[in-house]
Amino acid sequence: RKEVEQDPGPFNVPEGATVAFNCTYSNSASQSFFWYRQDCRKEPKLLMSVYSSGNEDGRFTAQLNRASQYISLLIRDSKLSDSATYLCVVNLFNYGQNFVFGPGTRLSVLP
Amino acid sequence: DVKVTQSSRYLVKRTGEKVFLECVQDMDHENMFWYRQDPGLGLRLIYFSYDVKMKEKGDIPEGYSVSREKKERFSLILESASTNQTSMYLCASRIEGQGWGYTFGSGTRLTVV
Numbered sequence: 001r002k003e004v005e006q007d008p009g010p011f012n013v014p015e016g017a018t019v020a021f022n023c024t025y026s027n028s029a030s031q032s033f034f035w036y037r038q039d040c041r042k043e044p045k046l047l048m049s050v051y052s053s054g055n056e057d058g059r060f061t062a063q064l065n066r067a068s069q070y071i072s073l074l075i076r077d078s079k080l081s082d083s084a085t086y087l088c089v090v091n092l093f094n095y096g097q098n099f100v101f102g103p104g105t106r107l108s109v110l111p
Numbered sequence: 112d113v114k115v116t117q118s119s120r121y122l123v124k125r126t127g128e129k130v131f132l133e134c135v136q137d138m139d140h141e142n143m144f145w146y147r148q149d150p151g152l153g154l155r156l157i158y159f160s161y162d163v164k165m166k167e168k169g170d171i172p173e174g175y176s177v178s179r180e181k182k183e184r185f186s187l188i189l190e191s192a193s194t195n196q197t198s199m200y201l202c203a204s205r206i207e208g209q210g211w212g213y214t215f216g217s218g219t220r221l222t223v224v
Contacts, residue, residue, distance in 0.1 A: 008151065034211055043201060043215035044154070087154070089213075099213075101146075103153030 003027065004090050004102040012108045017078050021105045023088030024070040032091040033064055033071045037084045038104065044087055047073075078109045114138070117202050117216035124223050130189040132219055134202030140214075142205040143185035145169075145177060147198040148218075154201065160185055161207075192223045 005024045013019045025033075033050035048055065050062040050071050061074040071090075075082055085104040092100050118133035136143065144159040146169075156169030158177040166177050174196060178186045185204075189196055200219045206212035 036213070043217050044213070045215070046211055046213065049211050098156070098159065100156075101154040103151070 003092055004088060004100050006086075006088060006102040006105045008103060009106040010108050011105065012110055013078055014110050015078055015080060017109075018074065018076050019078055019107065020072055020074045021086055021107075022070050022072050023090075023102050023105075024068075025088075025090045025092070026069070027090075027092045028066075028069060030069075030090050030092055032099070033062075034089040034099075035060075035062055035071075035073050036087040036089055036101070038087060039084045044101075047086070075107075078107075080109050080111060083107055083109045115202055115204050115214050115216040117200075117219050119219050120217065122219055122221045124189075124192050124221065126193060126223055128189075128192045128223075130192050130221070130223075132187040132189075132200055132202075132221070134185045134187070134204075134216055135183055136185075136204035136214070137183065138204065138214070139182065140204035140212075141182070141207045143179065144203040144205070144213075145175075145185065145187045146201045146203065147171070148201055149198050157187065189221075192221075194223050197221060197223045 003026045035047040036044040037047040038044040054063040059076045063072045085106045087104045088102040089099050115136045145157045146154045160166045160179045176188045202216040203213045
């Protein structure tokens with residue numbers, strides 16, 4: 001099993017739809033989780049951190065499920081500008097300070 | 112704004128050439144990283160550095176070396192370029208130990224012919 005896994009997609013959704021992605025991680029000792037966004041031909045940029053209690057930032061909601069070892073990202077009322085690849089980032093305990101990037105899930109929001 | 116600058120956006124090199132990819136950050140970050148990104152494989156860590164003159168192998172260090180003589184500069188070296196090293200190379204810097212703090216450069220698209 002890979003350390004961090006994501007459904008590569010693509011997820012093709014119409015504008016205004018709600019879409020959710022999951023990211024599973026293998027190490028139950030992982031402590032820190034993040035979502036990054038990467039636009040086509042651009043570098044990844046931080047979208048949001050994922051807190052144990054779940055957190056929301058506008059149309060975006062991030063959640064952590066420790067029992068099942070996954071994090072999720074929910075996007076409500078999708079906009080065309082949400083089209084991007086979404087990377088989850090997990091701190092794996094045995095990597096010390098290092099964080100592992102998932103392979104990413106590609107989202108296309110269609111008009 | 113933190114800036115991470117990679118010296119070249121596009122690069123074409125011949126098989127067997129020695130290739131230098133340069134990365135400079137201006138925010139005094141301790142940690143710097145080199146990744147390569149390929150379709151379907153995501154970001155794979157080549158090397159990282161916690162501080163000046165310190166380096167650690169990542170997941171795919173074979174065929175690469177790095178140099179960090181100054182805090183702001185982290186160089187990736189392809190000792191003898193091969194076609195399977197054709198890829199997008201991304202440099203990143205980060206505040207010590209902070210997963211939220213990665214700042215990436217805009218990438219170098221390297222083609223080895």
